[in-house]
Amino acid sequence: MSVFTGWRAALRIAGRDAMRAKGRSALVVAMIAVPVLGVTALDVTFRSMTQTTAEKLTSQMGSADALFADQQMGPLEQMPDGEMFQQTDPDAPVSQPPPPVDVTTTFPKGSRAISIQSVPASVTTEYGIANTDIYEFRTSDGMARGKTDLVRGSYPHGTGEMAATELFLEETGLSVGSTTTVRNYGAKFKITGVIEQPNDLKSRALFADPGAVIAPWKAKADHDKKVLPPNTTPKEWLVKGPDGVGVTWPDVMKANKSGVLVTSRQVALDPPPDSEVPLLKKTERPNWGSSGDWSPALLTVVSMAVLEIVLLAGPAFAVGARRSRRQLGLLGTCGGDRRHVRAVVLGGGLVLGGVGAVTGVVLGVGLTVAFRPMLENWAGHRFGSLVMPPTELLLIAAIGLVTGLLAAFAPAVVASRQSILESLTGRRGVRRSSRVLPVVGACVLALGCAAAVYGATSGDETLVAGGSVVAELGMLGCIPVVVGLLGRLGRRLPLSPRMALRDAARNRGRTAPAVAAVMAAVAGSVAIATYMSSKVAEYEYEYTPSLAQGTIAVMSNGDGSAERLPLARAAVERNMTVSGGHADFKRVWAGSDCNVYYEEENGCGTLQLVKPTGEGHTCPLKGKGAQELAARLSADEHKEQMNTPACLGEHMLSHAFPTGEDQILVADANMLSTYVKLDDPAAADALAAGTPVLLNPAYAKDGEITLSAVHKYNDRDKENRKQHPGKARTTTDRLKVYVAPAKYAATPGVRLVLPQKTADRLGLHTQPAGSVYAVSQPPSNAEQQRIDGALEQAGGGFWLQTDSGPGQDENTLLLVLTLFAGVVTLGAAAITTGLAKADAEADLTTLSAIGAPPGVRRTLTGFQCLVVALTGVVLGTITGLVPAVALRLVDLREALAAMRADPMESAYTPIVLPWSTLAVLVVGVPLLAGALAAAITRSRQALARRAG
Template sequence: MSGPRVTRSTFPDPRPPEARERRSLVRWRISLKMALRQSLRSWPSSVLVILLVFLPIAGVSAAMVYATSLQPSPQQRVDSELGQADAWVQGQGTTPGYRQYLDQPMQSYVADPDVGDEWIEPPADITTVIDADEFVRIDGATASVETESGFGLFYAVIGSTWDPLLEGRYTLLDGRAPTSPDEMLATPESLKRIGAELGDVVVMKDPAATYTVVGTMSSRLDDNGDGMIFVPEVGGFEVEPFRTTWYVGGWHPSADDVYALNALGVTVFDRELVQNPGDGAAPGFDSSSGTSWAFYSATAASLVFCAYLVMLLAGAAFSVSAKRQQRALAVAASVGASRADVFRIVLFQGTILGLAGGILGSAAGIGLAGLGRAWFGDGSLAYSWGLRVPWWAIVGLAVFATVMGTLSALLPARAATRGDTLAALRGARRPVSVSAARPKVGLALLIAGAAIVVVSAAGLVVTYQADLPDGELTRSIYMIGMIGMIVGPLLLQVGVIIAGHWLLAQAARLLGRFGLGARLAARDAVANPGRSVPSFGAIAACAFLATASIGGVATLMNMDAAGATQVAPYGSVVASVGGSPVAESGIEDPLVVEAELRELAASAAKALRDAGSEATAVTSAPVWDRYSEGDDGNPVLNPDAEIAAPEPILPQQCAENPDEPCLLSFYSRSGGGENRFVVVAPNDLETAIGAPISAEQEAAFDAGAAVVEDPQWLTSDGDVVVNWWRNGDLDGDQTGSMFNVTDVADQPAPASTKTLDGILVESPTLFSDDRQVYIAPSTARALGFATVPTYVIGEGSAITTAKLDALSAWAESEALSMSSDTTDFSLSTWRSDPPAAPAPWLWLILGGVTVLVIAASAVSLGLSRVERRPDDATLTAVGAAPGVRRAVGSWQALVIAGYGCIVGTVAGLLPVLGVVYILDGTGQEGLALADVPWLWYGLLALALPLAVALVSWLVPPRAPDLTRRTAIA
């Protein structure tokens, strides 16, 4: 009979019962000393365990030190915020009941929600409510400054930033402080952008003024780029509201003083209270600390996952090491060591090696964080605080590593106490039996895990469709369902590991038919479950993580691609043109500045061609006169004015369900407030849509046909329906029902309708809904549309990133130069990028998991080859060819890696398929079943184990040592 024997009880233990061990620290000290000596003697396996612990601890500690170093220490924070001042105060205004947190003044809470919601205006002059020795007022505003390339927007810091009270908050770098209102300072980068030197005159357009540069300055809490200047007085600047900051010296408020000022709409940052907030401290994690939650959650999850892998692989290493120490442990037992002593000797090895790996990994992590700052540091504010080490967290990591090493040795230590001392002295090994109870437990967990996923997914869909009135119950069901989607696959994986020995035994029966190498490999895996089961469990964990990650990335990127619409073809460079007269009523009428807009569009087209565009297209949009200025100066709706919009026909979801009632909402029919016509010249159509246009299509387009990019705009006859809608129907009583009309009779009828011939042109670009219907200028005039330019589109293959940056600077300057007190223009440029392709991310995930699987397989197979050396010597002694030993290694790699990858992939597929079912059942965008990346899962579950087996076959086994097997020959 092939394969191991399945038994329901272990072999009888011939050892006599021991007397109860007397507790003594001496025994513990001797056990610790022997554990240290055994670790040094078995240095190859010790180095392996230290390395397994070292790697995750180094990575996590590096991430923690790096993240900590991006934030200031408490002392650095107050010094950079205040300089030499004792506090700063801002009159931001608020509502009754507002209270700030003492250590986080920009975060607040409502102390009494029942006191009303009327707005509290802060005092205009803080000096009237605070009794302090010194005050320095700092304001902020935006200024349009002449630069070497035209005009640019700069942030102006207004006030005496060079006052000694602010030393440390602002630092004078060169030159001197201003002594008159027409002198200024600038950051060195801003001075370079302006093209000026100390003593030069700088011209401002808004506000209209000239300043003499007398020095350079830096701001400690800003990145100081090329957009900051410092001026002494407000002058003509339009100061940003509620941004005035008063720096105060000689004033030390209590918490009650701060809360009293909060009631006046004033916020306080005090040096002492920020560092010692007491009960007024902000909670460690709240709804506003999403970034911290994300970082610490990701760090904790990574640490738990790494600990799981390390304990499995290190446990396998300890299992092999304990077997190799069998004779030494038996000698210790023969001279009086108790089972507890033997247990402690093996367990302490895990403690020692875990502590060593934790200390070395923490030290390496600190060094890696320092190197990372040197490599990635860009001189920005985040890299200016120096290397900061969270020592308590580092100590915690070292303790965690020690616990991890100890737990890794727990099962091997327990197994080491079960042997027979005399048999161990003879070098005999106890036969391995397969428990009949474990498969049942594992099967139960397998079924439970799969059932939890199915029930969770079904429950989420049913709850969504049922639309329960109890919101709290709905949220609870959603939370339980999402937890179940995570817990279920984990239970399945645990079940597989528990039943792992039995599964390997069944594989041994099957593989016995594939030749001697397969038979020996399978039986070796079954005979050493302490090594083989943790190994394929670690590989399964890696495959599970990869499967879930691949599914998550594919789902998210599919959703992003479905919603990532563009206004221009992928790869093109777009210049957005806008402008209107400045009106107190708030009514913007671009037709008043139509000539200037066309001039600005022509300048943008020329700039794009000069930058390398082979073709450009100017697209326009209709302008509707919907509002007029009333007697009180406010906008008044003209209910009889009309706008036009193309009507979408049945959406795809309606066409797929012809038996169900499907009605377009009035919002969709009337354009939803968006302008859905794009007006472009016939010879520019191909550039605007990014698809080839035939001569016949261009002629038809010029003659009055509409080109559409999506078939949703075409009737069954291939026409495009154009509806005219009254303003009163759009913004009157129908507003509340635009989304919820359930009867055709409730929908307003269009004022008039006309049809245009439709031409469907398929473009690789996913355009937004308001950029899918194109008409020629002559067609727009025939329909009565007034149009203004909106976008300039240029072919972008020759426009590099540097040229695009130059275009952006030119666009800002051009818009500022054309703007005036009566008109306001905008011009911005960007590249129309396609949605990110998932393939690079999927390759990255697959590559990462390949590294992990190969590493886990290398550890497993390396341990296997070490433990199999006596068996290899036996095979060689009885005349086995070298190919047999090579085949054994290859088949063993295939069994361990194959089991792990298949089990992990199946477990990871459960939540992925559950998400697909949930998205489909709730009508959300996402992966369809056919869109699941099956090819990637095939590579992960099948191709990767074959690759590992091939590599194992290519690496020849070590020459056997025949000295201990000579008698067998």
């Protein structure tokens, strides 16, 4: 019999066996198809998401031939693609910016062009007002296709119409047919349609025809001094060159002489020789990187997918081989040798691997097509086209096919070594577990941990990653011993858990790979989740809030709007739920009564809180000897030192309040209770009696502070000159203060609360500046728009200051990681439980025959599933902590080096465990797996005649 004839027979036998055991076959196909599906979807999505040069040009200039833009830098030279340019003579001295260029004079003769220009504006919404960008761009022109596309409605035409992006309409509550007003100069516009920018799906913008917004706005500003002129961007031009010619490289260089940068489609797609590019004679061609950077990541993903398949599908093939051992024994009686037995088992891997690979590729492409809109919204831009590279898809399918063969390889070898007598009688024989593998695994585990620790102490992240992988491989070698020890734990347990533990220990070939698969998935998820949780804690520590938690503030810009503060307060209270009270505050300064926001430094005088020197007052991490001290401190000691009153505010300051670096406000006791959260009657009484309240005790000495005031007077401030004649002078006052406890030194934006009567006694100037409110949560987008609109109705000159805290975008990724690990755990546990049921069918039948209660079958299945899931997640959690802790040690090493260079830099590098993720994985998922397995298992089974 030839090789091909033997394999043809083996494949025919394997195919028939797969059709007879449809459940087990479907299980293997699914295990192979799901990872193939994921890699296929990832590949097609990545290739489709990566724009070609032609697609990038279309998103940049629509269907035009070129994009012209004045760079306002004089004559220049550029690369053919327009991504790099510089002045023709970069060393020439520049006395003043060159005058604007009439870009239209640089177009090729016979060209047609449309302009693009944007302006930031404030517009009315359904809720109030919002800030956005308005583009003057004739979106109805054919040259705009690809840069902007109409989604619904109609293009704007004339001076009274606009189009909007979808996201702008969603956030503002407007729709097609609504009217919005450009508040900057009072013009009203009707929204006629929804415009999409394929390259920026998250844009929040309005579109109008050229001349509809900017020109009348300028005209209104010229006639009405109360209207500020528009702050426009420089114009860009989309140019359609002469028919059949386009915009050539000579046209580009001609425009460059006038200081105009040109991105030409024809030149970018068919660049000129390097000898014709003047800029290349002065500099090298830039290397912006390539799309090949993703190959290592994809290789890692594919490798992990193959490992998971082999670990999960291998036991399925082993169980299949044992279920077919009588058939394989008959093959031996008919003259077949070990090669033929191996071929039959490997044929099963080839058949099921091929079906799984084809199914995965087809489903991967189909799901990518089905979820294309969602993927595009996630990426923020449209696919240029759906790219399905046949070579890569064939390679992915081949990987799935080879993975099926790899999963069947070990069961094939084991089946071929069985004697014909054992196969025909159904006896498994007695095999001792290898004593070498656990020893090697323990040594490899120790070696990997040592390498990871060494990499952490030396700052080598590559060594950390390599050591972590080696440690995980070592743990894989130890799993059979761990599974074997499980059988000894059930001696005093009830029947079902005792049988489950002993079954797992007795069938290590089935249990260990499933535990390893769970461990591998959980280890990666725990490692990333732990590292991310630690980084989030670090960000939260380093974050400097602009306001105290649970508060918002309405601020006046000081240009006469202070008189309208009662109206502004009413606007906030009417449009947002205020959970607590409110407190009014005033800014305070010394010198002339001028606008402190726009004058030169110290032009209106300053008010300074002088910090005493000495221990308890001077921050040890600032000044002489700071670096030596920083070199001796650990990260925790540095954090403790930075949180002392002497160091608080020395590194990063909050400027939410109009107080500058000295953070002095004029307010009453309401500020203490509403904002500072200092509910102390003694502090309130002190303010009422004219005694300032100091929140940072480091600025007080013997219960007193030193207040230094530099008085300067402006020539325009004649009234103040009459009250305070003479030259600028400095006064220093010693004031008795109420010193608050040290914990209030961290209050954002406020260091000293000064009573009004004290400010009057010292001859200081005060002006109402705003109010703070206690709220249960920050304002929503709609509430913000309502408040902004109400503040403008109150006369303008106000803004709402909020602080939403550090970003929490990482929570989404943590959720995805938890779900991924949970799904793999449930799948592996379910697969192992199903194989255990198939493998132990005779034992279950015997139990029923001797009178075991019906519930034993159900509880046994549940505990079998629980054992695999719980063992895998516990080992995975332990293994995943190794790289996470090692990487944080690398971060700690770098942070300590930065702290020694700058003692005020934070070296706080915590290691924070993601307890919610661990609770779900270690407790929730195993219990859910066991409960589901028990729920779907039938309690009773019909007795069947035992074959043989």
